[in-house]
Amino acid sequence: MERPKVVVSGCLLGELVRHNQGHCRNKLVLSVLYEQAEIISVCPEMGMGMGTPRPTLKLVERDGVTRLVESKLDIDWTDRMNAYANVFRKQYGPNDIHGFVLKSKSPTCGMERVPLTRGQHGAKRDGVGLFAAAMKTAFPYTPIEEEGRLNDDRLREHFIERVFAHHRLAIFLSSDPQPKDLIAFHSRHKMQLMIHDEHRYRELGRLVAQSGSRPFSKLIDDYGTGFKTCLANPSNAKRNANVLSHLAGFFKRGNDGHDRNELASAIDLYRRQQQPLSVPLALIRHHLRHQPHSWLEQQSYLQPYPSHYRIRDFLA
Numbered sequence: 118m119e120r121p122k123v124v125v126s127g128c129l130l131g132e133l134v135r136h137n138q139g140h141c142r143n144k145l146v147l148s149v150l151y152e153q154a155e156i157i158s159v160c161p162e163m164g165m166g167m168g169t170p171r172p173t174l175k176l177v178e179r180d181g182v183t184r185l186v187e188s189k190l191d192i193d194w195t196d197r198m199n200a201y202a203n204v205f206r207k208q209y210g211p212n213d214i215h216g217f218v219l220k221s222k223s224p225t226c227g228m229e230r231v232p233l234t235r236g237q238h239g240a241k242r243d244g245v246g247l248f249a250a251a252m253k254t255a256f257p258y259t260p261i262e263e264e265g266r267l268n269d270d271r272l273r274e275h276f277i278e279r280v281f282a283h284h285r286l287a288i289f290l291s292s293d294p295q296p297k298d299l300i301a302f303h304s305r306h307k308m309q310l311m312i313h314d315e316h317r318y319r320e321l322g323r324l325v326a327q328s329g330s331r332p333f334s335k336l337i338d339d340y341g342t343g344f345k346t347c348l349a350n351p352s353n354a355k356r357n358a359n360v361l362s363h364l365a366g367f368f369k370r371g372n373d374g375h376d377r378n379e380l381a382s383a384i385d386l387y388r389r390q391q392q393p394l395s396v397p398l399a400l401i402r403h404h405l406r407h408q409p410h411s412w413l414e415q416q417s418y419l420q421p422y423p424s425h426y427r428i429r430d431f432l433a
């Protein structure tokens with residue numbers, strides 16, 4: 118499990134699997150995942166037995182159930198798609214997949230706002246593609262995005278951060294961890310968890326404190342779920358600034374007044390969204406080089422994903 122595993126709609130990768138034998142290769146998706154993730158390509162429509170070229174499909178609601186049908190002949194592919202999704206999900210355990218990037222608007226792969234027809238009233242954009250819906254149910258905590266949303270720096274940062282955090286968690290869970298290992302894992306992620314959800318961060322801390330007194334296998338399952346749920350909440354400038362101020366406190370003794378003021382000012386400007394997160398982070402790293410601190414150095418907050426991404430340069 119050297120790299121995170123990310124399931125990607127095959128057409129986004131340039132595979133000729135669309136209904137018209139074409140593709141919709143997406144450079145951003147490829148650049149986000151290139152060399153950083155193990156890509157699992159999937160085309161569920163091909164997978165369930167349709168070839169190319171093939172009829173187009175659409176979502177239709179019948180008797181309160183979303184069906185996947187051919188647009189022209191109304192042939193129903195719902196059961197075959199559900200069967201394919203079931204076979205696909207059974208290949209993987211709950212921690213084996215660390216992200217999904219799925220094709221938007223597709224009645225199969227679209228994660229939201231897919232046209233869904235109800236009765237005679239035409240289609241409303243409130244459906245979920247059938248395969249995407251099955252994956253959301255099977256992997257409820259796994260980050261899922263569509264290609265267009267990855268253009269947004271914040272959404273892209275959050276997605277990548279979660280993919281790598283889920284991957285670290287999966288490696289940790291597969292290592293037969295003992296209570297002391299859970300304490301170390303949680304300690305390493307404290308600041309990262311805090312920027313997402315302080316309440317859940319505290320709950321996780323209480324859970325870890327019970328490691329010696331509760332059955333450990335159940336406790337660690339609960340920890341994994343809580344960890345993923347906590348990270349699913351987007352971070353914000355206020356919580357980031359609070360964590361940065363907390364980290365700055367570690368350097369108070371070693372820094373002179375100028376260094377302290379410079380760091381405090383950088384954090385304040387970031388808090389007011391007048392400069393990117395990368396500025397106070399660069400100062401923290403600078404101080405850390407001059408005043409090494411083992412607990413700080415191992416915080417995942419300071420390196421949540423490979424430095425190659427550099428997304429925080431843009432986040433104010």
Ligand code: SF4
Nearest residue numbers: 126128160220223226
């Ligand atoms: S959107 Fe999904 S089902 Fe459609 S061509 Fe792409 S991968 Fe295949």
